[in-house]
Amino acid sequence: MIKIGITGGIGSGKSTVCRVFSLLDIPCYDSDREAKHLMNTDAVLRSRIGDLLGPEAYTSDGLDRAYVSARVFEDPELLHRLNAIVHPAVERDFEQWAESQRSPYVIEESAILFESGADRLMDRTVAVIAPEAIRIRRVCLRDHRDEAAVRARIANQMSDEERIRRADYILQSDERELLIPQILDLHHQLLQL
Numbered sequence: 001m002i003k004i005g006i007t008g009g010i011g012s013g014k015s016t017v018c019r020v021f022s023l024l025d026i027p028c029y030d031s032d033r034e035a036k037h038l039m040n041t042d043a044v045l046r047s048r049i050g051d052l053l054g055p056e057a058y059t060s061d062g063l064d065r066a067y068v069s070a071r072v073f074e075d076p077e078l079l080h081r082l083n084a085i086v087h088p089a090v091e092r093d094f095e096q097w098a099e100s101q102r103s104p105y106v107i108e109e110s111a112i113l114f115e116s117g118a119d120r121l122m123d124r125t126v127a128v129i130a131p132e133a134i135r136i137r138r139v140c141l142r143d144h145r146d147e148a149a150v151r152a153r154i155a156n157q158m159s160d161e162e163r164i165r166r167a168d169y170i171l172q173s174d175e176r177e178l179l180i181p182q183i184l185d186l187h188h189q190l191l192q193l
Contacts (some may be wrong), residue, residue, distance in 0.1 A: 011135030
């Protein structure tokens with residue numbers, strides 16, 4: 001199975017790109033959503049997260065994301081240790097999912113494709129790029145966040161320049177160049193792999 005990784009910063013449009021690929025009958029794995037699901041449903045993962053972060057990491061409703069975020073984003077070493085637990089579980093889940101698909105290729109959507117090392121599992125990588133001002137506007141509208149909070153998130157992510165340097169393909173989501181024709185062109189290129 002040919003595996004394609006799609007990445008981009010917050011508000012870049014990567015989820016929109018993946019929705020278009022889904023309309024083309026290309027299966028898309030949302031690694032962020034699946035990581036959240038696994039952290040709530042995988043007993044071994046839950047136990048390891050509880051051992052790392054304490055029993056407060058989970059409530060009766062599942063993972064206490066506010067608690068976990070407060071703990072790990074203040075402590076880079078703790079975040080690294082949490083990622084060392086979660087990323088391999090997501091990789092295994094993605095591999096199992098990919099092998100069960102019946103399509104010319106599959107896509108993994110991941111905001112941290114390069115940072116997590118998941119790009120090493122991909123046959124090709126795609127970066128979705130958008131100007132910072134557009135990204136900020138999109139996230140403020142979508143998430144009802146203030147501009148300063150969005151800028152802080154962007155500052156903690158890999159730069160678009162680095163994504164462009166590392167990716168095999170680039171999609172411009174700048175609201176000037178039409179996105180769907182770019183996706184269709186890329187789809188035809190990927191079908192030739």
